Amino acid sequence: MRLTIVWVISIIFTLIIIVYQKTTGPTYPLKVTYxxxxxxxxxxxxxxxxxxxxxxxxxxxxxxxxxxxxxxxxxxxxxxxxxxxxxxxxxxxxxxxxxxxxxxxxxxxxxxxxxxxxxxxxxxxxxxDSVPALVLIPHIILMFSASLLSIVALFMIILKKGNYRLIARLTLIALTAGGLIFGPIVQKFAFGQYWTGFPLGYDLTDNKTLIAFILWSIAVALNIKKSRKWLIVLATISTLVINSIPHSTRGSELNRETGKIETSK
Known part of the structure; x- marks a missing residue:
């Protein structure tokens, strides 16, 4: 029963985060009323x-x-x-x-x-530019899964129920595949560049993906032989903070003078 509660709460939290990211980002339609x-x-x-x-x-x-x-x-x-x-x-x-x-x-x-x-x-x-569905859909599913699994791991630790180490590993796998494999491919189709985060640029979406990957890599690695729950808690909370940054903030922008695509300021 506790595991069911963990998954239900985690799904709700994840959906709230996704809606927040979408509606606060710079690409969400501006709505006015006359x-x-x-x-x-x-x-x-x-x-x-x-x-x-x-x-x-x-x-x-x-x-x-x-x-x-x-x-x-x-x-x-x-x-x-x-x-x-x-x-x-x-x-x-x-x-x-x-x-x-x-x-x-x-x-x-x-x-x-x-x-x-x-x-x-x-x-x-x-x-x-348009992104093929065969690339975009796996990216979205994997990034959603990474967010969901990270929250599941957190609640498993809080409620002391479930294999949080396994969920942490699955989080890292989903994040790696969605953010560091499919993510750059999506960006290549959309803007002609695979990566515009550190050290090549200042794209916040790329950089927050990189930070989350580093944090989860450390948390998973240091939980292999010994239980260090606090690292998974830290990785999850940090990921939630990172995800509070609206998607596409400081993203790719065309410099009309040079004709090159840069990171917006």
Whole structure:
């Protein structure tokens, strides 16, 4: 019964962490509301399809404009006018190269007067190349498994139930495969580079994966011959802290002057 409780609690914790990471990251859509009209501004798109900005038709405005510019840098805004089709206002952001970013905001008008403007809360969108499902899905499953198993190991120690050493080893295996094998392959497809963390760059996603791998390697190695539960507890807590950093923070960014992909500051 205790083992069932361990797994249930661990799954809940893991799902909370995943939702937090997803919703606080820089690629999660920015959501704004004008009157009763909810507008979703995407902050991530792929290079092989149009990035559409859509707004539901409303009597509260009769025209809409999309203002965009290259990011980062001191560029001037270009303006696109939304078109109304089947009760949906629609505008398309210009597709950018992999790791290219745009800053944009929308303006809604009524009788030529501005009634809503998101310029004080602009969206920054990053483009990436598509990643094959055969690569992306194993990466996601393995990283989810690593997070789940690390929490399971922690609760096994707290509740004094289950083989926490075995779970710790499985955590390390999942983390290694998901973060250090499939992770770089995913990044290669998306941004053309296998690794942009230490010592090659400052990508926080890569660096936090590396730190977690080191901590779990130490915890597993030093628990082979002698039980050192505190190392597994430390590795789990450290991993939870690391995972509290939103995904894709300080990720790949196109330098438009050099044409090279760098780590965003």
């Amino acid at each position: 009157e009763e009209t909810k507008i979703k501004l995407p902050r991530s798109s792929t290079t092989d399809k149009d990035c559409k900005i859509v707004i539901s038709e409303s009597v509260k405005f009769d025209n809409a404009y999309l203002l965009w510019k290259y990011y980062p840098g001191t560029y001037n805004y270009d303006t696109l006018q939304f078109t109304l089709k089947d009760s949906i206002w629609e505008a398309i952001l210009p597709t950018q190269p992999s790791a290219g970013k745009l800053e944009y905001h929308i303006i809604l008008t009524q009788n030529s007067e501005t009634v809503f403007d998101t310029k004080d809360q602009p969206a920054i969108i990053r483009f990436k």
